Amino acid sequence: MSNRRMDKAETEAIQHVLAGNRDAYRVLMERHFCSVTRVAFRITGNEADAEEAAQEAFLRAYNKLPSFRQDSTFSTWIMRITMNTAINLVERRNRDLSYRAPRISDEPSATDHTVKIADRQAGPEGVLLNREAAGLRQAAMAELTPMERTAFTLRHMEDIPMGEIAAALNVTTNSAKQAVFRAVSKLRRSLTPIAGGLR
Amino acid sequence: MKHFSEEDLIAYQLHESSDEGAISTHLENCSECADLSESIAETLRVFSADPVPQPDLEHNWQRLRGNLRVLTPERPRGFELFRWRWAWPVAGLATAALILLTVFGTHIHRAGETRHNIAVNGHGPLTTEPTDPAIANHLDAAERLLTEVNNSSGPLDDATREQAHSLLLQNAVYVRNARNSGDLAEAAVLENFGRVLTTLDNEPPTSHSTWRLRLEMNTSGLLLDIRILRQNDDHSQGASQ
Numbered sequence: 001m002s003n004r005r006m007d008k009a010e011t012e013a014i015q016h017v018l019a020g021n022r023d024a025y026r027v028l029m030e031r032h033f034c035s036v037t038r039v040a041f042r043i044t045g046n047e048a049d050a051e052e053a054a055q056e057a058f059l060r061a062y063n064k065l066p067s068f069r070q071d072s073t074f075s076t077w078i079m080r081i082t083m084n085t086a087i088n089l090v091e092r093r094n095r096d097l098s099y100r101a102p103r104i105s106d107e108p109s110a111t112d113h114t115v116k117i118a119d120r121q122a123g124p125e126g127v128l129l130n131r132e133a134a135g136l137r138q139a140a141m142a143e144l145t146p147m148e149r150t151a152f153t154l155r156h157m158e159d160i161p162m163g164e165i166a167a168a169l170n171v172t173t174n175s176a177k178q179a180v181f182r183a184v185s186k187l188r189r190s191l192t193p194i195a196g197g198l199r
Numbered sequence: 200m201k202h203f204s205e206e207d208l209i210a211y212q213l214h215e216s217s218d219e220g221a222i223s224t225h226l227e228n229c230s231e232c233a234d235l236s237e238s239i240a241e242t243l244r245v246f247s248a249d250p251v252p253q254p255d256l257e258h259n260w261q262r263l264r265g266n267l268r269v270l271t272p273e274r275p276r277g278f279e280l281f282r283w284r285w286a287w288p289v290a291g292l293a294t295a296a297l298i299l300l301t302v303f304g305t306h307i308h309r310a311g312e313t314r315h316n317i318a319v320n321g322h323g324p325l326t327t328e329p330t331d332p333a334i335a336n337h338l339d340a341a342e343r344l345l346t347e348v349n350n351s352s353g354p355l356d357d358a359t360r361e362q363a364h365s366l367l368l369q370n371a372v373y374v375r376n377a378r379n380s381g382d383l384a385e386a387a388v389l390e391n392f393g394r395v396l397t398t399l400d401n402e403p404p405t406s407h408s409t410w411r412l413r414l415e416m417n418t419s420g421l422l423l424d425i426r427i428l429r430q431n432d433d434h435s436q437g438a439s440q
Binding site: 033034037087088145146152175177180187 | 205206209210212213215238239241242243245246247248249251252253254256259260262263264266267268269270335336339340342343346347356358362365369426430
């Protein structure tokens with residue numbers, strides 16, 4: 001996300017799309033889909049939902065393209081739409097009692113929305129410890145509200161400035177900061193049982 | 200010795216503190232704060248970035264392309280001229296409507312403001328007992344929706360309206376819970392929020408409806424109330440741990 005002006009290729013692609021050429025949208029998608037999916041993954045916590053949120057964000061952006069005034073870059077705009085879409089998806093998942101939240105299991109699978117990140121250097125014991133640690137981290141992250149999770153992951157993991165996160169979430173910078181602080185505080189408390197008490 | 204709060208130290212560890220030098224000096228002399236600061240740093244290390252899976256671009260493009268409609272080209276020039284000929288009468292009507300709405304809206308705004316400001320400000324801290332953790336999600340969603348309403352210049356999009364509808368269904372439950380637990384201040388704020396949601400859910404999306412809603416229902420005042428509620432909710436949960 002940056003405030004630099006859009007380059008010529010993106011501006012032209014938008015003009016072509018608005019003139020009725022759907023395939024011109026591919027230029028924008030190829031440039032931004034990876035970063036959009038990355039942010040969506042941070043917010044949703046699993047690959048399947050991240051792709052769904054990214055797809056929905058690109059579709060919403062396409063449908064809103066006629067009203068895109070280009071006073072911000074396409075990347076800033078699509079990122080803002082992505083964050084809102086991903087947060088809404090997480091909220092929908094939370095409401096749907098039949099949905100099983102992402103978690104680590106002994107046998108991770110896509111159908112169960114579980115994630116496994118390969119560690120080729122770890123032995124069997126290391127793999128087990130990695131799984132346990134990942135499970136604890138995911139359980140702690142699941143306790144955060146969608147806004148706290150979004151603000152925390154984007155600030156801490158993606159190193160996005162607080163002002164940009166606030167703009168994307170449509171809240172004040174102070175609100176975004178407070179969300180990050182609350183998240184860190186909650187996560188720290190969640191480590192209490194394994195750290196043997198907070199210092 | 201004056202100690203720094205957990206929040207100050209989190210800001211310090213995230214390089215968001217405006218007092219970095221003073222905190223750094225203090226940590227060299229205060230083992231209590233240094234331990235807390237190290238605990239925060241350890242938390243940030245534990246929750247550092249995991250690898251992100253790479254999406255299949257071709258597959259995603261094919262999936263997306265199937266959902267893309269052909270967008271309508273820009274309006275022809277003749278239409279623009281036609282539209283500008285009517286600009287002055289339309290501007291005149293809009294100004295008259297604005298004056299009427301301001302007079303009408305201010306009246307309602309005052310009545311609404313008195314009601315919920317008493318609820319929030321007249322009882323000191325809103326909650327002292329730990330509340331249902333799920334309400335934190337609800338208040339977050341409420342804050343984002345109201346911010347969207349306050350910042351939108353045109354009609355709200357379908358996703359936002361859908362979210363309002365969904366929040367409306369949940370809000371009734373939280374109002375009832377607040378009443379049952381005797382937290383009348385929280386119930387009053389949530390009831391006001393429910394009224395905004397009901398209006399959003401029922402009113403047809405026009406270019407003026409969002410603006411009128413802001414004015415008539417004092418959504419910016421309500422947003423402040425929601426933020427206070429959320430802070431109190433957060434403090435009460437923190438105190439319980």
